Amino acid sequence: MSNGAPNVSRDTLATTLEQIATLLELQGENPFKTRAYRNGAETVRSYDGDIVAIAANNELAGIPGIGKALQDKLHELASTGKLEFYDKLRAQFPDTIFELFEIQGLGPKKIKALYQELEVGSIARLKEVCESGEVSQLGGFGKKTVANILEAIAFREQNASSFDRKTATHAAEMICDFLRTLPDAGQIEVAGSLRRGKETVGDLDFLVTTKNPQAVCDAFAAAPFVDRTIAHGSTKVSINLDNGLQCDLRAISADELPFALSYFTGSKEHNVEVRSRMRKRGVSLNEYGLTPIDEANAPEIPEIRTEADLYKFLELDYIPPALRENRGEFDAAAEGTLPRLIELGDLRGTFHNHTVASDGNATLREMAEAAIDLGLEYLGIADHSKSSFQANGLDASRLQWQIDEIRKLNDEFKQEGVNFRVFAGSEVDILKDGSLDFPDDVLAQLDYVVASVHNAFTLPEAQQTQRIIDAISNPHVTMLGHLTGRLLLKREPYAVDVNAVIDAAAETKTIIELNANPRRLDMDWRHWHSARDRGVLCSINPDAHSTKGLQMLRFGIDVARKGWLRKQDVLNTRTTREVERYLNL
DNA sequence: GCCGTTTTCGGCCCGACTGTTTTCAGTCG
Numbered sequence: 134m135s136n137g138a139p140n141v142s143r144d145t146l147a148t149t150l151e152q153i154a155t156l157l158e159l160q161g162e163n164p165f166k167t168r169a170y171r172n173g174a175e176t177v178r179s180y181d182g183d184i185v186a187i188a189a190n191n192e193l194a195g196i197p198g199i200g201k202a203l204q205d206k207l208h209e210l211a212s213t214g215k216l217e218f219y220d221k222l223r224a225q226f227p228d229t230i231f232e233l234f235e236i237q238g239l240g241p242k243k244i245k246a247l248y249q250e251l252e253v254g255s256i257a258r259l260k261e262v263c264e265s266g267e268v269s270q271l272g273g274f275g276k277k278t279v280a281n282i283l284e285a286i287a288f289r290e291q292n293a294s295s296f297d298r299k300t301a302t303h304a305a306e307m308i309c310d311f312l313r314t315l316p317d318a319g320q321i322e323v324a325g326s327l328r329r330g331k332e333t334v335g336d337l338d339f340l341v342t343t344k345n346p347q348a349v350c351d352a353f354a355a356a357p358f359v360d361r362t363i364a365h366g367s368t369k370v371s372i373n374l375d376n377g378l379q380c381d382l383r384a385i386s387a388d389e390l391p392f393a394l395s396y397f398t399g400s401k402e403h404n405v406e407v408r409s410r411m412r413k414r415g416v417s418l419n420e421y422g423l424t425p426i427d428e429a430n431a432p433e434i435p436e437i438r439t440e441a442d443l444y445k446f447l448e449l450d451y452i453p454p455a456l457r458e459n460r461g462e463f464d465a466a467a468e469g470t471l472p473r474l475i476e477l478g479d480l481r482g483t484f485h486n487h488t489v490a491s492d493g494n495a496t497l498r499e500m501a502e503a504a505i506d507l508g509l510e511y512l513g514i515a516d517h518s519k520s521s522f523q524a525n526g527l528d529a530s531r532l533q534w535q536i537d538e539i540r541k542l543n544d545e546f547k548q549e550g551v552n553f554r555v556f557a558g559s560e561v562d563i564l565k566d567g568s569l570d571f572p573d574d575v576l577a578q579l580d581y582v583v584a585s586v587h588n589a590f591t592l593p594e595a596q597q598t599q600r601i602i603d604a605i606s607n608p609h610v611t612m613l614g615h616l617t618g619r620l621l622l623k624r625e626p627y628a629v630d631v632n633a634v635i636d637a638a639a640e641t642k643t644i645i646e647l648n649a650n651p652r653r654l655d656m657d658w659r660h661w662h663s664a665r666d667r668g669v670l671c672s673i674n675p676d677a678h679s680t681k682g683l684q685m686l687r688f689g690i691d692v693a694r695k696g697w698l699r700k701q702d703v704l705n706t707r708t709t710r711e712v713e714r715y716l717n718l
Numbered sequence: 719g720c721c722g723t724t725t726t727c728g729g730c731c732c733g734a735c736t737g738t739t740t741t742c743a744g745t746c747g
Contacts, residue, residue: 169719240745
């Protein structure tokens with residue numbers, strides 16, 4: 134930002150539109166209007182370009198989903214930092230009104246009634262009127278509803294609403310193991326955002342084919358991992374695990390599987406587009422099948438046995454779940470230019486791993502042997518540098534000692550006939566001024582260098598961005614570690630112009646890391662497609678601090694796929710020899 | 719509020735479960 138322009142972020146634009154949608158719902162506004170605001174928010178969030186600048190310059194015309202009304206509002210907000218329409222809406226409700234939407238079972242109609250009749254504008258006040266019994270004056274609020282609200286409030290107080298990929302993946306595997314023991318269960322599939330590879334997951338969706346849906350539902354609802362049952366019908370069950378993770382199960386017939394899988398995999402935005410394309414072909418799609426819109430003029434509907442058949446009917450290539458976000462996959466599928474996505478088996482090694490020398494808990498040899506057990510051909514060690522004293526970072530002399538240890542280990546592997554190489558690196562701190570924590574002559578001793586930010590998270594965006602660009606401009610830097618420093622569900626990314634860093638990385642031929650740690654998954658998948666097209670190479674790194682940590686690579690692969698990355702876009706799919714050549718070794 | 723190879727007006731994805739309003743509205747995904 135410059136020239137005293139208001140400091141409005143993409144998130145501000147999107148969140149404002151979302152809140153307008155919510156507030157309009159509370160006013161009982163036309164649901165299609167509120168949806169238009171929500172769509173607009175999603176468009177702003179996922180737009181590939183500097184949407185804030187475009188809005189500030191009033192050049193939004195032509196972006197699908199942003200019509201005249203939203204253009205004007207976004208322009209006003211981006212150029213002045215304020216939006217009168219929004220402020221007037223906000224003034225009609227307390228600031229805490231939004232938290233009521235986090236209570237399961239409460240939607241706009243009930244919240245509107247609560248607010249208008251009982252002045253309920255916060256969760257605290259909601260709890261009061263439920264406990265005092267005042268709420269039963271309202272139509273539609275019976276005993277059961279009140280009990281459910283109180284339970285949902287208690288639940289929210291105890292549990293977060295989102296989960297990292299690792300937690301969600303392990304829960305899904307445990308539940309699938311359980312489902313496989315059911316005699317009535319046929320095919321078992323995990324759908325939803327987990328299947329799409331999202332970095333965090335709000336709930337898990339299971340599909341089970343069966344001839345006896347009631348039995349599957351009953352068994353699921355009675356499973357030992359169920360902490361709380363939200364709904365229990367004859368084809369659908371929703372439960373919470375004791376960590377709060379919500380799990381939904383649908384019992385369906387085998388014929389319905391491709392439709393249900395497509396439907397419940399989403400994303401919502403992708404599904405809307407699929408349905409719209411189906412409608413243009415004269416059919417309506419739901420989770421059970423395809424039906425002609427007009428029986429008299431029914432088109433010929435082919436047999437649908439797989440999701441691929443559904444896409445084929447739309448004259449599209451099969452779109453992998455990772456790409457189903459309505460972010461360009463339909464055009465690519467129509468043109469036959471969908472990427473062949475990277476797979477876990479493509480990885481031959483990995484960089485950015487720690488040992489006991491800094492803050493890891495496994496020795497050099499233990500880490501190397503764990504990598505060998507995973508089928509890898511090489512492993513990059515990159516312990517912290519001295520400024521990360523909290524992580525026992527290495528100074529130049531300890532680093533030299535470690536380099537010698539690595540050379541020795543490689544010799545031992547050679548003598549043992551093990552075809553494996555350890556690369557000597559460092560995760561060198563990017564200092565506040567953009568210089569590096571080791572002088573160039575020390576860095577020159579290393580096989581490769583990961584440069585990362587570990588402090589001064591609160592620098593202004595311009596300064597933080599320049600600091601990182603200065604660091605990766607050092608020719609000794611091979612790759613940039615965890616670009617934004619975010620800790621999912623815990624710490625926001627620091628303010629940094631990711632696009633400017635990507636451009637600099639392309640310019641300086643610096644690799645950008647995809648940190649596979651499920652708490653990071655940084656750089657975010659939304660940037661990879663465009664970074665790839667700008668010629669930036671990726672390295673998928675587990676940032677392992679233990680032998681087990683190496684297994685986090687799978688989550689990096691999930692996110693790389695989500696970012697449209699192919700095998701050739703990722704350094705550590707290359708052979709040892711190719712990597713050596715790349716590193717000039 | 720957005721949008722147009724049926725349309726500048728009249729549509730906008732669709733169904734399960736719950737609780738309560740005894741025939742359906744609200745919520746959720």
